[in-house]
Amino acid sequence: MTQSLDLFPTPPETAQTNAPAPAAEEVARLRACLHRWAHQYYVQDAPEVPDAEYDRVYQRLQALESEHPELVTPNSPTQRVIGAVMDGLAPVRHAVPMLSIRTETDVTAAGAEKFEQQLRSYLATEQKRAERGERPALCPLALEVVAGAPIGYVAEPKFDGLAMSLRYENGLLVQAATRGDGEVGEDVTHNIRTIRQIPLVLPAGVPPVLEVRGEVYMARADFDRLNQEQRARGQKTFVNPRNAAAGAVRQLDAGITAQRPLRFFAYGVGEVAPLAQGTPHWQSHYGLLQTLKSWGFPVAEQVQPVVGAEALVAFHQCVGQQRDQLPYDIDGVVYKVDDLVLQQELGFKTREPRWAVAHKYPAQEMMTLVEGIDIQVGRTGKLTPVARLAPVFVGGVTVTNATLHNLFELRRKKVRVGDQVIVRRAGDVIPEVVGVVPPVVSPAGDGAWIARQPYVANFRMPTACPVCGSAVVREPGETEYRCTGGLFCPAQRKEAILHFAARRAMDIEGLGGKLVDQLVDAGIVHTLPDLYRLGLTALVALERMAEKSAQNILAALEQSKQTTLPRFLFALGIRHVGESTAKDLARHFGRLDAIMDATVEQLLQVNDVGPVVAQSIRLFFDQPHHREVVEQLRACGLAWPEGAPSERALQPLAGQTIVLTGTLPTLSRDAAKDMLEAAGAKVSGSVSKKTSYVVAGAEAGSKLTKAQELGVPVLDEAGLLALLAQQP
């Protein structure tokens, strides 16, 4: 039952007033929101608001409904599991419904105690009913619990993926289905077969019909890799691993699913046909999980049988501490009554079992306001747009900044100042903006609507580095903008020094990350030449620096002064100039000054140097600051043997294409051609935009006309000779 899409609630006229809406009106509005969001979440796998926002509105609806029971309707999101079958996937009716789990809203330790109290009080009430003859007697364990016996539980992580029911008949996987609305899910067998962790065949002795229930998820590292790839291709990124996993599972084409790294954890069963009539396979939930494990299903290692609410609290804390380091997202833990007979006694309430509860952790995604967009310059010169945020508690910390990754992603997500956005912080990953919450979709806490600012100019990337003022460039085909002041930009200082000192560059032993941090942070070293001005006093004044090590470093610096041109070139950290390009450049030009002054065309003559590399070298030496650094380094005594340029470098016309036409006064066509080719030019028969010059003699025809049309410079014989006389 797919919900229609026109559920976008229209904000009431009284949009920004604080007058409390009459309950019925507010209930209708909250339901419309929840239906819309559930559709986006379950059907489109593209949530528009963070879960925390969905939960907030959900809880508000629950509160209103309990205040006004007359407003409760059977299709309220609080009364049924929401979900739907996607077009193209076949519906599957679940033999045993796939339900939801109640979330304990009290996230403090008291949450677990409340759960236990609820279990006891429910059973006590049932016992009274049994005493009045309103129901059969309770099972012995239930009676013990009513009398105060401790309750045994299984505590499990609550995986943030999507629920899956795997149906095995006679040990073979025959069907995999999503939860859907709990009654009817979607057939995704073709996709689930691509998940390696899911066994297709079970060992002998399994029940003839067995439905294994569990969670399909994507590990965080796999998710980050997937998004990085998407980002690099300029394609849509996924909001979170859950969303990426759900999207992958609900593909029509299993080929796409197979490319997405999905995993699985088992946490229960649906229909199970017993091997022999009347002999249940398991007495406890924990026993059930152990058996599933022995049959080849992954079961999370944290899963633990525990006794009493206190142990649940301890489990919640313990897993909470591991949460950031876990390889996958969890949004809480689940407590389940272990004894299966007791579970049955407790039964279900509308859409949730009474014997289980979810106890959550602080949300990893929250909604907040973008107050500004700043530019951060990274250690390698990359410019990253960063959203300045209204402080928000997410993933356990207060976040005020979140990365927007790059300009293209920012534009694709349409993030502007004044927007409400979803911020994600999971594990140790830096917080990021994963999407914009469209305006006017969410009732704020006071019932008013959150609206977008009427007009905000689009964000633009600066043309000069905000840290050092150097030019900012983006190479063709790249998504990143970069500061070109590598040797000069304070943001890149540490990286530049570390690269300079590296073994394969200047090989300055002892000048590692910690020392560079100290030297730069103390303001002792600003640019590379400062290294060679270091004295013993300055070094030993640093924390944890013994005189002996200081002397060693000074000696290493002194020793590094005698170097080679390739090493020095590589050490400068020019983008795209690695060791081998540095060698090629040195061999080709012989001298540093020749490289610093080479035109792009001349650089293109070097082995393996393409337009991007040539442009990068040119840009580097076009910065006066960089030339200054080089001069200062030479003044400090850095020296290397220089050699003669290679033959190719001596060709003044290398890289140029020349067309000869008509009869020249003294030179024959062949003589002119030989001279040009000796100087490195290519002689071509036809004129195009790429032609460098047309040399025209008497009775030049269509080629001359074409050159004039295209604006290609035309030379006579004298002009040609002058061109050949140029120095390389």
Ligand SMILES: NC(=O)c1ccc[n+]([C@@H]2O[C@H](COP(=O)([O-])OP(=O)(O)OC[C@H]3O[C@@H](n4cnc5c(N)ncnc54)[C@H](O)[C@@H]3O)[C@@H](O)[C@H]2O)c1
């Ligand atoms: N962002 C949105 O727009 C949006 C919209 C709808 C729903 N949601 C989110 O979806 C959730 C809705 O709750 P729900 O009813 O779908 O279920 P739920 O996610 O709260 O709990 C039930 C589910 O938990 C999963 N689960 C994970 N580990 C488990 C374990 N160890 N044992 C048993 N089950 C386990 C199962 O998939 C099961 O279906 C809320 O967190 C809500 O915020 C978000």
Ligand SMILES: [Zn+2]
């Ligand atoms: Zn800069």
